[in-house]
Amino acid sequence: MSLKRWPAVEVSRDPACNVAPVDGVYGTLIPTLGQIAFYCDLPEIGADEDGEMVVESIQRRIVFDARMSPETFRAIARWMMDQVEDYDRQERENR
Numbered sequence: 001m002s003l004k005r006w007p008a009v010e011v012s013r014d015p016a017c018n019v020a021p022v023d024g025v026y027g028t029l030i031p032t033l034g035q036i037a038f039y040c041d042l043p044e045i046g047a048d049e050d051g052e053m054v055v056e057s058i059q060r061r062i063v064f065d066a067r068m069s070p071e072t073f074r075a076i077a078r079w080m081m082d083q084v085e086d087y088d089r090q091e092r093e094n095r
Contacts, residue, residue, distance in 0.1 A: 020063040027073075034073025037065040 020040060027036045039062050046056040068076075 034068045
């Protein structure tokens with residue numbers, strides 16, 4: 001029996017990589033594709049007849065749209081839930 005070695009992995013940031021605030025996500029998982037589209041809500045501010053500021057509309061802007069295999073989608077979902085469970089456990093321990 002031979003043990004296979006995993007290749008070394010080097011992590012770096014693509015020069016085109018940006019950081020963006022995110023307010024939510026749309027997504028879908030079908031047999032041939034997983035998709036996650038992160039969005040940011042941008043309120044359009046105006047004034048009412050009394051001069052008070054009001055939100056007239058909200059522009060929902062997609063800031064990143066990721067396409068992947070269903071297996072990668074599942075792996076990301078599991079990783080995210082593991083992070084949530086770790087966070088919740090730490091919160092309970094710190095009370």
